[in-house]
Structures are given as structure tokens and as C-alpha cells.
Amino acid sequence: MHYWLMKSEPDAFSIDDLARVKTEPWSGVRNYQARNIMRDGMQVGDGVLFYHSSCAEPGVVGIAEVASSAYPDPTQFERKSPYFDATSTREEPRWMLVDVAFKRKLARTITLTELKQQSRLEDFALLRRGTRLSVMPVSKAHWNVILALE
DNA sequence: GCCAACGTTGGC
């Protein structure tokens, strides 16, 4: 069992959206490191911190879980999609995704500001300068520290 | 293989 954090802009797809649809294919990731994490790291049942970014109150807003192993992101083949990638083929798909399933919404948002105040989260990737990955690993210790704030 | 230019992310 491993733990992860996945960012989403709430204007595009929020924790409430995930609660409504229950399971969502995490399409649109076009960063090799993030792809590798989904493809090689994630396993069904892993825990996911759902994080709202680029919004009024950035922070962890809910818990989800990995609901599939990695498979090709269909949007890379859709000509009209903003995620279309003409250099990818069905024989050798470049971009992968996993399904993410809703578990629960937190009682309140654990804000980025709060996370920064935790000395025990000093080496958490989210808080390190220049880390812009939309998908990143979370250690069990960090997972526990973060959720204890709720 | 270098590196400048450009695009994207994401907090503020």
C-alpha cells in the first residue's frame, strides 16, 4: 500500500466533482515523471490525497484511492481534445493514466499554508521549491501527519 | 549535445 498526492484545479475538476462521478480516469497528465509514477508506482487500493491547486484556498480537500492499474490515456488519440498528441500511437501509447475513486471529502480544507507550518513536512515534495508535479508520492509518515491536521 | 526561447505550473 502506497500513498500519493494528486493535484486538480477545482475549476476544472474538484473533489465535489469526484464525489459525484465516483470514479474518474485521470486524463491529461503530460509530464513524463508524473506518467512514470502512475505507470510504475501506483497500484489498486493505494491512498490518494486530493489537492486543489490554482485556486483561492490551495490545499488537501479529500481522500481518494487508485482504482485501476495504468492504461493508455484515451485523450491522446482524440483529435479534438486539448490533450491530443499527434506523436503518440495506439501501438506505443505515450501517455498513461489510472482511474481515481472517491473515498471521502475532508471535514475541512487542510491548506497549503498550514502544511508549510508543519516542521515534520519539511521534506515533503509538495513543499519543496520548484516541485510542480501534479502527481507525487507521499510517505506513510507524511500521510499521517497531514490527516492528523483534519 | 548545448543552450536560448518558449510554454506551463501554480502560488501570491
Added chain:
DNA sequence: GCCAACGTTGGC
């Protein structure tokens, strides 16, 4: 909207 940081692209 600004800007720092980083990734990608493409000319050479």
C-alpha cells in the same frame, strides 16, 4: 496578472 521555476523544443 505577475513571476519564479522548471520542462520542452529546435537550431546549430
